[in-house]
Amino acid sequence: MSLLPHLDVQRVIDTLDAWIVDRPGQVILCFLLVSGLFVAGLGAGGTDSGTDQFTQDVPAEQALQEVNDNFERITFGDDSGTTQLIQSGTNVLSKPELLRMLRAQNRLSEDDDLQVTRTSSVARAVAQTLDPSADTIDDEIRAVERATPGEIDRAVRTTVSSEPGLRALLSEDYNARSASASATIGTVSHRLPGGASEGPGTSGSSPLTSIQLQAQYIVQSVGGDITVFGSGITSEELGNVINDSLQLVIPAAVALILLFLIVAYRDPIDLLLGLVALAMTMLWTFGFMGLAGIAFSQLLVAIPPLLLAVGIDFGIHAINRYREEHVGDVGVRDAMRVTTDQLLIAFFIVTGTTVLGFAANLSSGLSSIRELGIVAAVGIVFTALVFGVFLPATKVYADCWRERLGLPSFGSAALGDERSLLGRVLPVGVHIARNAPRAFLVLVIISTAFMGQYGAGVDSRFTQDDFLPPEEPPAYLEYVPEPFRPGDYTVTETTNFLERNFQTGEEDTTTVYVEGPLHKDYALEALWRAGESPPGSFVDDDGHARETSIVTVIRSYAERDPEFAALVARNDRNDNGIPDDNLRTVYAALLDSPARDRALNYITDDYSSARIEYAVEADASQEAVTEDTREVADRVRFEATATGGVIVLKAVSDVIGESAFRSLVIALVAAAAFLVVVYGLLEGRPSLGLVNVLPIAVTVAALASTMRFLDIPFNVLTGTSLSIAIGLGIDYSAHLLHRFVEEYDESTDVDAALLSTVRGTGGALTGSMLTTVSGLGVLWLAISPILGQFGLLIALSVLYSYLASILVLPTTLVLWDRYVSAGAGRALAGEWVEYQP
Template sequence: MDPQRFVDVLDTWIVDRPGQVVLLFLVISGLFVLGLGGGGTDSGTDQFTEDVPAEQALQEVNDNFERITFGDDSGTTQLIQSGTNVLSKPELLRMLEAQKRLSDNPDLKVEGTTSVARSVARTLEPSADSIEDEIRAVERSTPGEIDRAVRTAVTENPGLQALLSEDYNARSASASATIGTVSHRLPGGTNAGPGTSGSSPLTAIQLQAEYIVSSVGGDITVFGSGITSEELGNVINDSLGLVIPAALALILLFLIVAYRDPVDLLLGLIALGMAMLWTFGFMGLAGIAFSQLLIAIPPLLLAVGIDFGIHAINRYREERVGDVSVREAMRIATDQLVIAFFIVTGTTVLGFAANLSSGLSSIRELGIVAAVGIVFTFFIFGVFLPATKVYADRWRERLGVPEFGSAALGSERSLLGRVLPVGVRIARTAPRVFLLLVVVSTVVMGQYGAGVDSRFTQDDFLPPEEPPAYLDYVPEPFRPGDYTVTETTNFLERNFQTGEEDTTTVYVEGPLHRDYALEALWRAGDDPPSSFVDDDGHARETSIVTVIREYADRNPEFATLVARNDRNDNGIPDDNLRTIYAALLDSPVRDRALNYITDDYTSARIVYSVEADASQEAVTDDTRAVADRVRFEATATGGVIVLKAVSDVIGESAFRSLVIALFAAAAFLVLVYATLEGRPSLGLVNVLPIAVTVAALASTMRFLDIPFNVLTGTSLSIAIGLGIDYSAHLLHRFVEEYDESTDVDAALLATVRGTGGALTGSMLTTVSGLGVLWLAISPILGQFGLLIALSVLYSYLASILVLPTTLVLWDRYVSTGPGRDRSTPVDPDSTAD
C-alpha cells in the first residue's frame, strides 16, 4: 500500500476543489452544532470515587445503616459565631434569635437546633421548653448570672466545650467563637460519600439561611459540611472566566506575530474554533458530560491546533517564493505536511488513548475525548485550513489584495534564524559527550520524578483562603466571586478542638447469626495497629457488640439474657444470637442497633477510632489489616479509605498510561518510518526527546510539590502527546531535507530554521496562552496550566537541542542513506542552505 496515493488524493481536493472542501466542512460543523450541550455538566467530585471498591462499600454502609437510623435523609448547618466574647449576654441572644428565626421558617425544614446559648438559657431557666422561653430567660438575667450559668452548663455537660473555641476561659466565662447547629429534614436525599455530587436541597436551604441569619446582626457565618458541587462549579466557572480572556488575549497577540497577516490570522482562528465545535459537539452526541477533568480538552486542542496552523501557513510560505503559484506551493506544502500531521496525530492519539487503561471512568472519558479531538484537529488543519488558504489567496489574486508579512518564521536572515541552530552547533562540536550528558540527566530526573506523590482531597478544588493580590486589579466583569469555605474551614481548625481521633470503618457481610459471629467481630480489634486508638490492648470501637454491652448495663433483663448465652463471661454472647438480636431490636435502642447491623443479620459495620495525626496511608493499611482478621467477608471503607484508594488509582493510572503511551508511540513511529522511509531506526530517534520531556516534567512536579491528582495525573501522558508533536515535525522535515542532500548538517540547518521557526511561534503562543491558567483561583486548574505550559516548553527545548545530536549520531552509525560529506561541513552561521 502506497501512502502517497492517499496524500495525492487529498492534495487534489485541496488545491483543485477548495470550495467544495470548505462547504463539506461547514456542513459537518452544522451537524456537530446539534450536539452542543447534549452531554450536560458534572461538577461533583463523586465522579472520581464511584469506580473505587471502597466507595461502593461505603455506599452500602450508608444505604444499610445511615438511612435506617434517620428515616428521611438529614442535613446539618453550622452557625459559626465569632466576636470578643460570644458568651456575653448580647451574643447569646443573637445566637438564640438566629436559631429561632431559622426554626420558624417552614421552608428550612428544621428538625432541631443545639448551641451553647440554648444550654446556658436552660441552666438559667430549667423549665424553658422553647427557644422563646430561653430568650426570655437570658433577657431577664444579669451578666453575673449568665457567667455563672455558662460555667455550670459547661461543667455539667463537658461535650459543650467542643462547641467553644480553644480559648474558652471558665474563670471569665468567655470565648472568641462558638458553633451552633441546625438539623434539617431532607426527603430529597444527600450524598454521604467523601466527594460532592449533584445538586442537593441542603444547598438551597443554606443559601436561604444565610439571608435570615444576616438579619440578626453580629458575626455569624452559615456553613455546611464543606463545599458543594454547585460551589465547585462556581469556582471552576469563575476561574475560567478570569483566565480565558487573558489566555485569548495572549494567544491572539502571539498569533498576530506568528501569522503577520489578517487573513491568515482569521483562517487560523476559524480552524481553532471549528476544532472546539467538533469536539464538544461529539461530546454532546456521545452523551459525555463536561466535568472538571475535561477542562483539559480546550488547552490540548489549542496547543495542537496552534501548532498545526502555524506549521501549515509557514510551510506554504516557504514554498510560495518567486513565481511559484498558489496551487503549486500548497501542493508541495500539503504533500509534506499531511504525512507530518499524520505522524503527530497518530502518536498523540496513542498518548491520550493510554488513559483508557485507568481505573477511573472520568480519566477514561478524557482519553476518549482527547483522542477524538486530536483526530478532528488533524482533518481541520490538514485539509480544511489549506483549502481555505488556497481559496483566500486565489480571491486575493483576483481582487489584487496585498499580503502582509508573508515571509516564513525563522528565515536565515532573521534573528530567530541565527539563534535556532544552537542545537546543530552542539551536534557538530561534541555529539557523543552531549548525548551522554542528556541520557544521564534524563535518568537522574526520572529517578527523582518517580517520587511524585499522588493525592485526592477536596482541598485540590478549593480556592485559597486569601485571594491573590492580582485580583484587586481585575475589572469587575471578570473578577471572581467571594469564596469563604477555605477561610471558614481553616478558622474551625485553628479555633476549635477537632478531637484527638478520627474514625475508619470495616464493613462486614455474612451470616452474622452464627454462634461465633460476635466474638469474631470483637477479636478483630485485639492488639490494634499503631494508627488505631488503643484502649487496654483493644481498638476503641463502636459496633453491635458495644451496643449490646451498653444496653446490658442499663437493662437487667437483657443482661440476664446475654449472660445466659455468654460462655466465657466477657459480655459477648456466643449462643442464640438470633434471640439476642431480636431482643435488641425490640428494645428502646433499636435505632442505635440498626446503625451497626441490618435487621436480617447479614451485614454489619464496625467503626474504629484512629489517631487524628495518622496519615491516609497508615489508616488505610491498618484498616485493611484489621478487616483481614474478620472471619467473614470484610471491606475497609470510610472517607479516608476512599480518598486514599482514589489517590492510589490516580498514581497507578499515571504510571500505567505513561508506560503504555511510550511503548505504543515508539512502536507506531518505528512502523511509520519503516513503511514511509525504510528507516525504522528513526522511530527510536524520535523517542529520546520525549523521554527527556517526561523526566523533566516529573522532576519539576516533585520539586514544586505538585502531586498527581485527578487533573495533573494525566500530565505525563499529555506531555508525551505534545512532546511527540514537536519532535515529529522536526524529524519529518529532516527526512525530507536529508533525502535531498548529501550533508546531514545542511539538512539539520534547513530543518531547524524552517520547521524550527514555526515551532518557536507555536511554543510561545501555547506557553503564554495556557500558562495563564496559573492565575486561576482553583488550585487544580493553576497546577494543570503550569504543567501543560512546562511540557510544551520542555518539548520544544528537547526537540531543538537534543534531536540534532541524536540525528548526527544516527547518521554516523545507523543510517544506510546518503549520509553527509564529512570533508565539507556546513557552517550553521552561513547564509546559504
C-alpha cells in the first residue's frame, strides 16, 4: 500500500500535446482572444506614486490620522496643508529681500485657486514692527518701502529679540548685530476641502500637489532666490523620479536583453516569437491589475523585471530543448511533442515553487507588499501558460510554414553543445562532484551557515529618502541622449539645505494620542503624571518631560487671565496648577475664551480624546524614540497610543523586517514541501525535493550577506528580495533537477546523466542567466536609489542561483545517488510508487 498514489499526469500532458502539436492555429487564436480581454484592463487600476501607501496599514499611522482628523482640522475648519517659501541670498533681511518675500506671499494670497488661509514670515513680522497698524500684506509692503535701511535693521533686531519663535525661521548664521542672515523660511497655509495627507508619507493624489506646483510659477515671477517646498512638491518629484528612472533604464534593459536573446536564439523567427510571448505575458499581467483594481505603484515596478526573468528563462528552455530534439529525420511535430512532454512538467514544478515564493509575501502586514505577492504570483502563472502552451504552438506553426516555403533556419544548434567552449566549461560542478563530493558539501554547508549568520544582521529602514534622487546627479547622466535624459530635481537639495541651515539643534517631537472620558476628575493629573521621570530620549525639564498638552494650555492661559486662574485654583485640590475637579466647567470656560483654537489642538470639544506632544532629543534614534514614547503611553491611565512621524516610520521598518523574515521562512518551507510532494507523486522520489532546496539556501544566504556587506537595508522593495530569490532560484535548480531525473531514468550512470543535464539544460540556463542579469542589472543605473538597489539584488539573486545550481546541485545529486537512491532511501522511494490493486 503506498503512502500516496503515484500521479498519472501523462493523460493531461498528452491532451496538451495534441492541442499544441496538432491544432496550433486554434491555440494561437484562443490566446489572442484572451489577450483582447486583458487589453480592456490596461490602465484601469491607475497609479499611486505616494509613499503613504506603505504607512496606511500601520496602527501608529492610523492613530496619527485620528490625531489629524480630531485636532488639525479644528483650527481651520477643513483639511489644511502648508507650503514653505525658502529664501536664500547674501542677506535675506535686507530691504530688497524682505520686499521679495512679502510680494511673493501677497501674490499667493491673491490667487483664489490656492485657497490661502494665512501667511507668516520674518518679513511680515518686521513690517508690523515698522507699522503696527498694518492690517494687510499691502500695508506691510508700503511700510518696508518707506523705511530706511537703518530703520529696517533696528526693526529686525527688535522683532527677533521680542519674538524668539522667529529665530527658528532664520538660518543658523543669523547675526543680530548686522541684522543679517543667508536664509529664511516663510509659510503659507491652504484650505484643502478635498482632503490632504498629513502623515509621514506623501500622497500622489493630494490636492496640495497641484497647489504647490501652481505656487512655483507665481513665486518665480517675483524674482530672487525663493524655492517653493512642501509635501506636494515632494510627491510630484517622487512620481517623476520613478518615471524618469524607467525611461532611462528600460531602453538600456531592452537593448541588452535583445542582444543576448539574439545570441541565445540566433534565429530571427525564434527571436520574434520569444518577444511576442514576453509582450503577451506583460499584457496579461497588467491587464489583470487593471481588472482587479490594483494601482501601479513604486513597489510594482518589480513586476516587469520578474516576469522578464522567468519569461526569458522559459523561452530559452523551450526553444533550446526543441532544438535538441529537432535533429536528423525528426520532424517538427514529433520534436515538439517530445519537448512539451518533458518541459510541461518542469514548467509546472518551477511555476508551483516560484508562485509559492512570491505568494509568501501575502503574509506581510503591508497591503502594498501583499499586492506585490498577488500580482507576481498571477503573473508567473500567466508566464507558464504563455511559454508552456502558446510559444510551442507558435513555434510549430512557424516551422511548418517555414518548411512549406523552404525558408532556411539559423543557429539551430542547442546551447551547451559538448563541442562548444560553453559545453566544456559547464561540467565543472560535475567534476567536483565526481572527485570530492563530501568535502565540497561540507564546505558548502559551513559557508552557507556563516553567510546566513552574517546576513541575519541586515538592517530594516523606511524613510522617504529611499525614493528620492541623490542631490548631485550621477556623472553618467551627462552622456545620456536628450530623449532619455531625466529632468532636474530639487527636493533632495532643498531638504539637505534645510538640514544644514535650519537645525534647531536640540529637539524634535513625538506624540501620545489619548482616548477616554477626559472629563473625569483624575484625567488631567493622569495625563501630566505620564511625563514624570522621562525616559532617555525625552527632553527633561526638572524631572518632567517637556510637553505641550491641554495641561500646558490651561496653565498658560491661567497666567494671562485672572478670572480663569481663579477658576482653576478653586478646582485644584493639590495646588499644582492642574485642576482635578469640575473639569467640564474648566474645559467649557477655556473653550469659550481666546485660547479656544489652541486648546482644540490638544483636546476635542467632546472631551473624549487628547494629544500630548513631547520634546525628544534631535539625535535620538527612531528605535529609542519609539520605545520611550510607548513606555510613556503605557503610563497613561486611559487608552493611549504612541504615534507621530518618527514612530510611524519605525513601525513600517519593523513590519518590513518582520515581513522579510516571515516570507522567507514561509517560502522555504512551502517550496520544500511542494517539491517533496511533487517528486514523490510524479517520480516516486520524494527525497529529490529536499535535494532541490540546498542550492536555494545557498542563494538566500549569499544574497543576505551581500546586502549587509553593501549596506543595503530591507525597505519596501528590497524587503521582498529574499522571497523573490527563492522564487527565481528554484527556477534554475528545478530545471536542472527535472532534466537530471529524465536522464537518470534512461541510464542509472549518475555521471552520464549529470553531463547531459549540465550541457543541455545548463546551456539554456547560461543564456537565460546572462540575459536576465544584464537586462535587470541595468536597473542599478536608475535615478531612484530604491530601484537601483532592487535591480542589483535581483541580478545577484539570479547569478547566485545559477552558480549554486551549476556547482552545488551536482554534488548533492551524486551523494543522493550514493546514499539514498542506491541505499536505504530506495525503500522509502518505493513506498511512493503507484499502488496497483
